Amino acid sequence: MFNSAPKSLCILRLSAIGDVCNTIATVQAIQKQWPETTITWITGKLEAQLLTAIDGVEVIVFDKKNGIKGYKTLWAQLKEREFDALLHMQYAIRASFAVIGIKAKYKLGFAADRSQDFQTLFINQKVTSPSSLHVADGLMAFAHHIGIKAQELKWSLSYTEQDGLWARSQLNKNTPNLLIVPGASKAYKNWHAQGYVDIIEYARSKGWNIILAGSPSKIETDLAHEIQGVLSQPCLNLVGQSSIMQMLALIDKVDLVIAPDTGPTHMANAMQTPVIGLYAHHNPLRVGPYNYLTYVVSAYEEAIFSETGKTSQDLNWRTRVKDKHAMQRIKSEHVIKMFETTTRAIHPNKAIVAG
Structure with missing residues (x-):
C-alpha cells in the first residue's frame, strides 16, 4: 500500500489485555521500519495502562462504559485529523462503530474468513489472512498489507524502576520463583x-x-482464596494487589508462569518469561502464548472432538468448546509433567534485568 513511510497511522484495538499485548508486536514492527510515522492507538481504559510499557505511540482512551457519549468524545478528539490509514484490528461491532467518526484514506480490516459482526461494512481494504492460525500473525498481516517487510514477531516492553523494585520485593531470592495466575475473567476458562x-x-x-497473582475481580479472588484454604501452607497471595505495570514487572522477574487463557499469559510471552498455558475452550494454536506453544497443556482437541465429532482441522478456525466444564479435562499429572519438561528446558536462575 505504501512505498515509503506514511505520515500517520491509527490503530484501533480496544481490548482485551492479551489481544492488545499481541498487537504490540505489530506496532513495534511498523515503528522499526518507519520510525518517522506518527502512530495513534485507540484502546480501552485498562489496556491503556499496559501501553505505558511501549514508546513512541500516542494513546487515546475510549471508555466503553460511557456508551454513545464515549463515541462522541472520541470523534470530537479526532475531528480535525485524518490518517493515511486506519488499522481496524478488532472486529467487534462496538469497535467498528468507532470507525464511523475516524477519517482515513484507507480503512483496513480482516478478510471475510477472520471477520465477523459486519466489520467488512466499515472498511475499504481487506487484509489477506496468513496461513498461521495464531491471532498475532493475523494482526501482523495488517503491517504486511501496508508495506512492512516480513519479520519475526518481537516485543519490547518496559516498566518503571519503582515497579521493578516492588516486583523484586515479592520474590524469594534463594529459590526459583513460580508465578501462578489461577483465574481468568471468564469462569469457564478457569482450572x-x-x-x-x-x-x-x-x-x-x-x-x-x-x-499467586491476578486481578481484583471476585472470580479471581475467590479462586485464590479457595487454593489458599486447601494448601498445606499458604503461599504469597497478590491477587488483586498489583497494578497492570506491577504485574508486568513481576512476570519479568519470576522464572516461570502458569496461567489459563488470560492476559498475563501473553504478557509473559512478551517479556520472554516461560509460561505454561492451560487451555480447553479455545485452540491454543490460535490464542496461546506465541513463543511458548510447546509448553501449553491443552484439552482442546479432546473436548472439541467430544462435542462435535470432528477435529479442529475440520472446523472453523475460531470454533470454541461450549462445555463449561471442559477445563476439568486437564489433569494435575499433565501439568506436573509439563512443569518438569519446562524446568529442564529453562535456566532456573534467569538473569534479572531492571525495566
Whole structure:
C-alpha cells in the first residue's frame, strides 16, 4: 500500500489485555521500519495502562462504559485529523462503530474468513489472512498489507524502576520463583483449585517459591482464596494487589508462569518469561502464548472432538468448546509433567534485568 513511510497511522484495538499485548508486536514492527510515522492507538481504559510499557505511540482512551457519549468524545478528539490509514484490528461491532467518526484514506480490516459482526461494512481494504492460525500473525498481516517487510514477531516492553523494585520485593531470592495466575475473567476458562494445589505442592517439593497473582475481580479472588484454604501452607497471595505495570514487572522477574487463557499469559510471552498455558475452550494454536506453544497443556482437541465429532482441522478456525466444564479435562499429572519438561528446558536462575 505504501512505498515509503506514511505520515500517520491509527490503530484501533480496544481490548482485551492479551489481544492488545499481541498487537504490540505489530506496532513495534511498523515503528522499526518507519520510525518517522506518527502512530495513534485507540484502546480501552485498562489496556491503556499496559501501553505505558511501549514508546513512541500516542494513546487515546475510549471508555466503553460511557456508551454513545464515549463515541462522541472520541470523534470530537479526532475531528480535525485524518490518517493515511486506519488499522481496524478488532472486529467487534462496538469497535467498528468507532470507525464511523475516524477519517482515513484507507480503512483496513480482516478478510471475510477472520471477520465477523459486519466489520467488512466499515472498511475499504481487506487484509489477506496468513496461513498461521495464531491471532498475532493475523494482526501482523495488517503491517504486511501496508508495506512492512516480513519479520519475526518481537516485543519490547518496559516498566518503571519503582515497579521493578516492588516486583523484586515479592520474590524469594534463594529459590526459583513460580508465578501462578489461577483465574481468568471468564469462569469457564478457569482450572479447578485442587489442580493448582497439586502443582504448587509438587513445585514446593522441588524447591520452588510460589506466588499467586491476578486481578481484583471476585472470580479471581475467590479462586485464590479457595487454593489458599486447601494448601498445606499458604503461599504469597497478590491477587488483586498489583497494578497492570506491577504485574508486568513481576512476570519479568519470576522464572516461570502458569496461567489459563488470560492476559498475563501473553504478557509473559512478551517479556520472554516461560509460561505454561492451560487451555480447553479455545485452540491454543490460535490464542496461546506465541513463543511458548510447546509448553501449553491443552484439552482442546479432546473436548472439541467430544462435542462435535470432528477435529479442529475440520472446523472453523475460531470454533470454541461450549462445555463449561471442559477445563476439568486437564489433569494435575499433565501439568506436573509439563512443569518438569519446562524446568529442564529453562535456566532456573534467569538473569534479572531492571525495566
